[in-house]
Amino acid sequence: MRDMMPHFDLYQPDSVAAALELTSRLDEQAWILAGGQDSFDWLKNRTRRTAAVVDLGAIDELKGVRESAGGGLEIGALTTLTDIEAHPLIREKFELLARAAGRVASPQIRNAGTLGGNLCQDTRCWYYRHGVDCYRAGGNICYADTPEGQNREHAILGASRCVAVSPSDTATALTALDASVVLRSRAGERIVPISEFLVGPAINIRAMTTLRPGEILTTVRVPAIWSGAMFYFEKVADRAAWDFALVSIAAAFRMDGKRVADARLVAGAVACVPWRLHAAERAVVGRERSEDSAERAASVAVDGARPLNYNHFKIPLTENLVRRAIRDAQGA
């Protein structure tokens, strides 16, 4: 059964305007398809069903990377992860994003998967993906956060009833780069900081983004402020290839001589959204990058963490990644 796609009406618009017309008309019935790497799981497994799929793949204006007037970048939401990993402008200015995109899944998936799809993908909590009636699926139980729940991959921070984590590697990097997303609908355009675009269960337990019915993520904007900074990205997973993060770290440092003038330290897969480690950032700003400052930052990085039965390991793992990020970050 899993090899067969269920029936649905397929729409393949060739412009954003046509896509918005469709999403407006179909409203909540429209399943928006980008690279399909997340969608096909849901649909083939029959865990979710839809009457209509709007495939954005033929819309060329949603693809490509452009330099914006201020020196930042505008990246079309349908740009593939392979293109992002290899794009010279991204590698020159925001190596962090290129490295994160290059650590997503496998080459085959990166060839088809898009930046927008990677940002909007649903969580990998297997209770939820299996189709149980958990909070995120509209029920009123979290099966992962129980005395017997299998929660090795789940959240240690920011949980609220649901303990699923964000699986997106690029979201972690883009949060560190203070990026924003452009969301278009027939009603107009919204530009939302990525930190507000991605939401945790305390805000909305049924969705991982603030994307509304009828809206399409068209562009990711990366401002110039972190262009050419020192970056570090590391993803720890059970397998080096084709696996989701157990914990990842995206870091950016702007230097003033030998001292850190500003810093971003963002942990992935520890919460339902990329989790900025504010205390660790404060611990390193104004100091030299050294073993001492790395230790200082690591010691406060996950204050307030609430590990579940099987994921206590994420605390020392996150602390070690913070140490390594501060110690080993490199310039472009």
Place this chain on the structure above:
Amino acid sequence: MAAQYPPAGVELAASTRSAAGGDAAESHGRVTRHAGIDRLFHWLVAVTMLVLLATSLLPVIGIRFAWVEVHWIAGILLSGAVLFHILRAALRKKLRIVVPRPADLAELAGARPGKYSIAQKLTHTAFAMALLTAIGTGVPLMIKAGTPFFERDPYRFSLSTWGWLTVLHDLAAFLSLFLVMVHMYFSLRPEKRMYLRAMISGGMTRDELRQYHDEQRVQRGE
């Protein structure tokens, strides 16, 4: 038997007690209707209930924010206030003063009520039922929501028990919403506004007491 002055259940405000004596002084004097501790309880309950209703209902209509922690913290404050209120009323043997009794039906024929009218007693009873149900179901629901007080365990009860707890909690919430709306409406009606003033300042005038209440029933603690 001559009427006791001030009657039981109605205390003269300290500021007017020394002036009480003549008819004019009595007719313009103020009588205490709610002690400070009772008013504090009322407004604490009011604030916590509004917070509880807002945190539970606003997300349902699409206004999304982090509501869970605020909700259960307000719930604990409300529970503490209600427990204190019940204990205080029990210790002072005042539990029956707000319980509707057959004698209250005489008000339907035009008789004046004691301290509380039958409508106020029924409202209080409905509020008590709603709040006790919400608290009684809300405490076990905290086991599932995840709070510092309990180890989170959604298997503590059966699915059907959780279902009943949730349904009863939600019904209590909707009853509370209805009662709050009714209560606020009547508290703002011109002819009832003295009760709102009394809940703010603590007292009402003796004229108002005589006009709307039966002093002898008040004296008997009804």
